[in-house]
Amino acid sequence: MSRIVMTQALCAAGYEPLAQEGPIYVANNGDPSQYLEELRDAECVVVRIGHMNRAEIEAAPRLRVIGRSGIGYDSIDVAAASERGIPVVIAPHCNADSVAEHTLALMFALASNLVECHNEALKGNFEIRNCGKMFELNGLTVGIIGLGDIGKRVGRLCRALGMRLLAYDPYCAKEAMEAEGARPCGTLAELLTESDVVTIHTPLSSDTRGLLRLQDLRRMKPTAILVNCARGGIVDEADLVQALREGVIAGAGLDVTVEEPLRPDNPLCAAPNLILSPHSAAQTREATVRAASMCAEGCIAVLNGRRWPAVANPEAYLHPRWQGETAAPKPAGGHDGREVLK
Numbered sequence: 001m002s003r004i005v006m007t008q009a010l011c012a013a014g015y016e017p018l019a020q021e022g023p024i025y026v027a028n029n030g031d032p033s034q035y036l037e038e039l040r041d042a043e044c045v046v047v048r049i050g051h052m053n054r055a056e057i058e059a060a061p062r063l064r065v066i067g068r069s070g071i072g073y074d075s076i077d078v079a080a081a082s083e084r085g086i087p088v089v090i091a092p093h094c095n096a097d098s099v100a101e102h103t104l105a106l107m108f109a110l111a112s113n114l115v116e117c118h119n120e121a122l123k124g125n126f127e128i129r130n131c132g133k134m135f136e137l138n139g140l141t142v143g144i145i146g147l148g149d150i151g152k153r154v155g156r157l158c159r160a161l162g163m164r165l166l167a168y169d170p171y172c173a174k175e176a177m178e179a180e181g182a183r184p185c186g187t188l189a190e191l192l193t194e195s196d197v198v199t200i201h202t203p204l205s206s207d208t209r210g211l212l213r214l215q216d217l218r219r220m221k222p223t224a225i226l227v228n229c230a231r232g233g234i235v236d237e238a239d240l241v242q243a244l245r246e247g248v249i250a251g252a253g254l255d256v257t258v259e260e261p262l263r264p265d266n267p268l269c270a271a272p273n274l275i276l277s278p279h280s281a282a283q284t285r286e287a288t289v290r291a292a293s294m295c296a297e298g299c300i301a302v303l304n305g306r307r308w309p310a311v312a313n314p315e316a317y318l319h320p321r322w323q324g325e326t327a328a329p330k331p332a333g334g335h336d337g338r339e340v341l342k
Contacts, residue, residue, distance in 0.1 A: 002043040002303050003062075007032070007050035010069055014292025018046070021303055032056040039063075044299050047076065049260075049279075054080035065089060065302035069295040070282060071096075073312045074204045074231065085319025087311040089298035093149060094290040095282035100153035102281035103199055103229045106253030110225045111137050115275050133250075133273075135223075138162040143195030145188070145211075146202030146230065147172045147180065154199060155180050166191050169202075192219040197227065204231035214239035217248050225251045229281045232258040237268060244271045255281045 002022035009015055009026045018024060025038045030050025032039055039045070039060040045052060046067040054077045057063060066081055067089045081088050109115060113133040120128035142158045143166040144151045155165050165182035168191040177184040185191040188211070192198060198220065202208050212226075212235045220226070226249060228235055237258060243249050251273035259266060260279055268274065282291070298308040307317050316322070 002064075003041045004044045004046065004299075005032070005035075005038050005042040006046040006048065008048040010046060010048065010292040010296065011288050012292075013289045014046075014069065014296035017293075017296045017300060018044070021300055032059075044303055046295060046299065051075040052081075053077050057081055057084065057086070065299050067295040067299040068312075069291040070094065072203060072231065076312070078313045082313045082316045082319070085316050085321040087298075087302050087308060087316045088313050089295060089302065089308055090310055090312050091291045091294035091298075092310050094294055095284070095287035096150050096153055098284040098287040099150050099201075099229050099281040100157060101284075102255060102277070103150075103154050103201075103227055104157050106227045106229070106255070106275060106277070107137060107142075107197055107199070107225070109275050110227075110251045110253050110273075111135050137197070140164070140196035141166060141194060142197040142199060143168065143185070143191040144182065145169070145191065145198065145200045147177055147182065148201060150229075151199075151201035152180050154201060155182055158197075163197075166195055188216065189219055192216055193221075196221065196224050198224060199227040200230045200234055202230055202234065204233050208234050210234075210236050212236065212239075214242060214248075217243040220249050222247060223250050225249065225253070227253045229255040232256040232260065241267045241271045244273055251275070253277075255279055 004018055004022055004024045006024060006026045007030045008028055027035050029035065032050065032052060033056055036059045039056060041062060042060050043062050043064045044067065045060065045063060046069065048069050052066055057077060057080045063086055065087055066076060068076065069091060071090055071092065071094065073088055073090055076088050078088055111134065113131065117128050138161055141164040144155055145168050147167045147169040159165060159181050166185050167177045167182035168185040168188050174184045217239060240252060244252060253275045255277045256279055257268060262269060268276065298310055301308040307322065
C-alpha cells in the first residue's frame, strides 16, 4: 500500500480513488518543509496550493510520483524530480474553459466599472452611474500575450464579442496565430501600443518574470485595461500600482499575485481601478472535478509502475528505475500534457 501526502485535500473525485491506494495524510499546508516527518514515508505527494522544492523532494526517499491538480507546475522543482525518475503528473486542459471565462468576467467587470458601482450603490450613491468610466468591449482590440490553449479560448470568446485580436507569442507560429483570427505582433511593444485590452496567458518562467514593467505599461493607451489570469510575477506589481495611481492605464484585473493570500497592507489592496479575485479562475465545480480526477488517475498509474503520458517531465522516464516498465494509456481526451504548458 502506498502512503500519500496532500498539501490540501482533493475533492472526492480525486481523493476517493487515491484512498484505495493507501493511507492519506492531508496537511492543509502548502509548505511541505513543515511536515517532513510525513514526507519520509510518502510514495506520492499531491500539490494543490503549495510547492515541492529540491530539499523537500530529497526528504522523501520513497517518493515515486508528484501530482499537480492543475496545469501549472512552476512551484515544483521539476529538475530535482527528474533526477530521481519521479514523474510530475499534471492535468492538461482541465481548467482552460474556466480560466478563459474568468478572464472575460474581469474584462466585463472593468468595462462596466462593476465593483465600484456595486459598492457605491450599496451606499445609496446612484450618481456613480454618471462617472463616465464604463465602455463597450465590442469593436475594441484585445492583445493576447501567450496564444497557448487558454489564450486561444480567450481569443474565441473575444471574437464572439466583436473584438479584434492581436497576439504575441515567440513560441507560436505566425500561421497558427492567423488561424485563430489573430494578427501576429512581432514585438511585445507593438501589441501593447495597439491594444485596448491586454490579457496575459503565459507561464511564469525566467523569460516571463517581470515581463511587464512600468516602461511597458507606459506603452499602453491611457484608456486600456490589463488582465492577468496566468501567474503572479509576470507583471511587476509595484510598477502596476504606480501606473494605476498615475492613470497610466485605466484599470486592471488580477486573479493572481506574487503574495497569496494578500496581506491587507499590500499596496495592491489600495490601488485604484483594480479588481482582484483570489486565484479562483480555475476553481469552478467542473474544473475542480476534472483536475482532481485526472491528477489521481495519473498518480495511480505511476504508483502501479506505468508510464503516464500527461507529465511535465517525460525525461523522468529515462531514469534507470523506469527501464522495462510499460506505458499507461493516454488520459481521457488523448492529451499528452506537453501542448498545454503555455
